[in-house]
Amino acid sequence: xxxxxxxxxxxxxxxxxxxxxxxxxxxxxxxxxxxxxxxxxxxxxxxxxxxxxxxxxxxxxxxxxxxxxxxxxxxxxxxxxxxxxxxxxxxxxxxxxxxxxxxxxxxxxxxxxxxxxxxxxxxxxxxxxxxxxxxxxxxxxxxxxxxxxxxxxxxxxxxxxxxxxxxxxxxxxxxxxxxxxxxxxxxxxxxxxxxxxxxxxxxxxxxxxxxxxxxxxxxxxxxxxxxxxxxxxxxxxxxxxxxxxxxxxxxxxxxxxx
Amino acid sequence: xxxxxxxxxxxxxxxxxxxxxxxxxxxxxxxxxxxxxxxxxxxxxxxxxxxxxxxxxxxxxxxxxxxxxxxxxxxxxxxxxxxxxxxxxxxxxxxxxxxxxxxxxxxxxxxxxxxxxxxxxxxxxxxxxxxxxxxxxxxxxxxxxxxxxxxxxxxxxxxxxxxxxxxxxxxxxxxxxxxxxxxxxxxxxxxxxxxxxxxxxxxxxxxxxxxxxxxxxxxxxxxxxxxxxxxxxxxxxxxxxxxxxxxxxxxxxxxxxxxxxxxxxxxxxxxxxxxxxxxxxxxxxxxxxxxxxxxxxxxxxxxxxxxxx
Numbered sequence: 336x337x338x339x340x341x342x343x344x345x346x347x348x349x350x351x352x353x354x355x356x357x358x359x360x361x362x363x364x365x366x367x368x369x370x371x372x373x374x375x376x377x378x379x380x381x382x383x384x385x386x387x388x389x390x391x392x393x394x395x396x397x398x399x400x401x402x403x404x405x406x407x408x409x410x411x412x413x414x415x416x417x418x419x420x421x422x423x424x425x426x427x428x429x430x431x432x433x434x435x436x437x438x439x440x441x442x443x444x445x446x447x448x449x450x451x452x453x454x455x456x457x458x459x460x461x462x463x464x465x466x467x468x469x470x471x472x473x474x475x476x477x478x479x480x481x482x483x484x485x486x487x488x489x490x491x492x493x494x495x496x497x498x499x500x501x502x503x504x505x506x507x508x509x510x511x512x513x514x515x516x517x518x519x520x521x522x523x524x525x526x527x528x529x530x531x532x533x534x535x536x537x538x539x540x541x542x543x544x545x546x547x548x549x550x551x552x553x554x555x556x557x558x559x560x561x562x563x564x565x566x567x568x569x570x571x572x573x574x575x576x577x578x579x580x581x582x583x584x585x586x587x588x589x590x591x592x593x
Numbered sequence: 594x595x596x597x598x599x600x601x602x603x604x605x606x607x608x609x610x611x612x613x614x615x616x617x618x619x620x621x622x623x624x625x626x627x628x629x630x631x632x633x634x635x636x637x638x639x640x641x642x643x644x645x646x647x648x649x650x651x652x653x654x655x656x657x658x659x660x661x662x663x664x665x666x667x668x669x670x671x672x673x674x675x676x677x678x679x680x681x682x683x684x685x686x687x688x689x690x691x692x693x694x695x696x697x698x699x700x701x702x703x704x705x706x707x708x709x710x711x712x713x714x715x716x717x718x719x720x721x722x723x724x725x726x727x728x729x730x731x732x733x734x735x736x737x738x739x740x741x742x743x744x745x746x747x748x749x750x751x752x753x754x755x756x757x758x759x760x761x762x763x764x765x766x767x768x769x770x771x772x773x774x775x776x777x778x779x780x781x782x783x784x785x786x787x788x789x790x791x792x793x794x795x796x797x798x799x800x801x802x803x804x805x806x807x808x809x810x811x812x813x814x815x816x817x818x819x820x821x822x823x824x825x826x827x828x829x830x831x832x833x834x835x836x837x838x839x840x841x842x843x844x845x846x847x848x849x850x851x852x853x854x855x856x857x858x859x860x861x862x863x864x865x866x867x868x869x870x871x872x873x874x875x876x877x878x879x880x881x882x883x884x885x886x887x888x889x890x891x892x893x894x895x896x897x898x899x900x901x902x
Contacts (some may be wrong), residue, residue: 572828585660
């Protein structure tokens with residue numbers, strides 16, 4: 336946290352020296368920078384603490400800071416399909432492929448996301464579900480007029496899965512400048528490197544931003560099993576078969592009596 | 594108690610999975626079937642990704658058939674030569690099945706093909722069983738004694754070339770239908786996550802005229818190895834075999850199977866076939882309804898690249 340804060344401070348000093356009005360800065364810290372998935376994993380939550388720091392030249396302005404915190408998982412390509420009737424049965428007929436979208440996205444903010452800043456700014460930083468940049472693949476058959484339906488369906492389904500969320504008024508100020516929030520991580524979170532981006536707004540202007548990293552990883556047996564299924568898939572398959580035959584044989588022997 | 598599945602990447606209730614394995618195991622012991630056609634849909638309905646369900650059930654079928662094969666080997670009720678010919682076809686069919694599985698998965702049509710196949714096969718086999726068992730029950734009630742089908746009867750299959758002698762089954766038939774049957778069931782088994790015993794047993798009896806005493810053991814023996822091959826192909830190709838899920842299902846399954854087998858000895862054969870026919874038919878109907886009714890959600894999403902793909 337301190338290592339991250341130092342370059343920021345230097346930037347602020349430089350900014351001040353050059354006469355810019357940038358006076359507030361943001362520092363955040365996570366309750367843990369690693370989420371371990373073990374066999375009893377049923378989801379967890381991380382706590383994010385933060386503080387708005389001000390230099391001495393800035394007059395204390397009370398109560399009108401806005402914070403938005405985005406927790407973002409590693410990217411995925413996701414195909415959204417729509418069913419249609421074909422020869423009387425319902426089959427997947429149309430699809431839209433969203434490229435490089437976050438596998439997990441949780442937005443928390445002090446007030447309604449739309450009230451934080453102008454939508455152009457929210458779009459630029461991808462703050463809020465409606466401001467996510469969902470790039471589609473070029474070879475899509477979906478007519479332009481239906482594109483938004485796919486986009487909405489995608490966001491809705493991801494939200495249903497608990498992988499996308501947007502929570503207004505989920506960040507609480509403990510003092511004038513200190514705040515905290517809890518971000519629940521559901522049991523089905525994808526593994527990988529997560530980014531936690533925090534943004535400080537005041538009167539629709541972004542004053543500062545900072546980024547932390549969080550790693551979600553399987554550990555121990557789960558990690559070992561997964562790695563093996565990917566790197567030594569033949570051995571993994573053979574082990575599965577041997578285990579199955581052993582279990583079956585053992586049961587056959589145990590219940591031999593009849 | 595929740596248990597995190599390392600390949601499916603979701604937590605499941607361990608007792609729910611044990612219970613499902615046990616219930617299906619009970620039915621498989623009762624009817625002498627693998628039970629894959631019941632277990633795969635159950636897993637899919639309970640939220641396990643279809644690809645993981647199908648691949649993992651092949652592993653579970655290995656365990657349940659291994660348990661029964663031990664018994665049949667002891668009774669010498671297996672034609673090993675016939676089984677190895679069926680197996681050769683089965684491995685080829687299984688390999689083709691994995692290739693099709695991969696293609697369908699990438700096209701997004703896997704679910705609909707699985708559903709349609711379930712409707713077709715379960716519907717047909719269920720209806721045939723139902724009709725046959727009702728006839729048998731009626732005959733029994735009216736007291737008419739029908740002579741059993743003579744194994745020596747010939748049909749068009751016995752006119753095919755490349756004949757081989759299977760001593761244990763007292764058969765002299767062409768290898769073409771034997772290999773073909775093995776391949777067809779290996780193929781379906783891999784794509785649908787079923788052992789195919791409910792199709793193999795009638796085919797061996799009615800098409801190849803294998804003596805009834807040898808049929809179940811031989812069928813189970815070939816299913817054991819075909820499904821073992823399918824597990825390995827799935828592990829290498831689709832990488833969706835969840836060993837933790839498979840083990841949990843097996844433990845429930847083998848216990849249920851033993852209880853079912855004991856229960857089965859108390860029921861009449863035609864009654865059992867009637868119940869099994871109803872069961873098979875109702876699973877098929879369940880899939881048909883899903884295909885025909887307007888879905889509650891037209892959209893679905895699937896990860897194509899990146900974490901969890």
